[in-house]
Amino acid sequence: MAQxxxxxxxxxxxxRGTLYIGITGNLKFRVWQHREGLGGGFTKRYDVKRLVWFEHHADFPAAITGEKQLKKWTRAWKLQLIETANPTRHELWEHLQD
Structure with missing residues (x-):
């Protein structure tokens, strides 16, 4: 099993479309699920398929804290975060390591 x-x-x-914030232990696989529309829910309903920002964490408690904080941010702050790290808003999924 992969680490x-x-x-x-x-x-x-x-x-500048609909945003979705999530947490996972296997980013490439989880993004693939979103892109394929698996599991239904919010991302399938709103056609949210492009990975535009991510941040790895040392452990799950730190990731959960980061996700909760990010979800409290205003939309403008989230867009600024994305634009700072990914100015062209290109799809990051293809650049993830296996």
Whole structure:
């Protein structure tokens, strides 16, 4: 079994579109699930398929704390975070390591 690497991530439906914030132990697999529309829910309903930001954490408690803090941010702050780290808002999924 692959080692789990906790990560907080932001997915988007389009540039300045709907945002989704999540946490996972296997970022590449989880983003693949979103892209394929598996599991239903929010990301499937709003066609949220583009990974635009992510941050790895040392452990799950730190990742959970980071996710909770990020979810409290205003939309403008979230967009600024994305634009600072990913100015062209290109799809990051293809750049993830296996």
């Amino acid at each position: 789990r690497q906790p990560a907080v991530y932001i997915m988007a439906s389009a540039e």
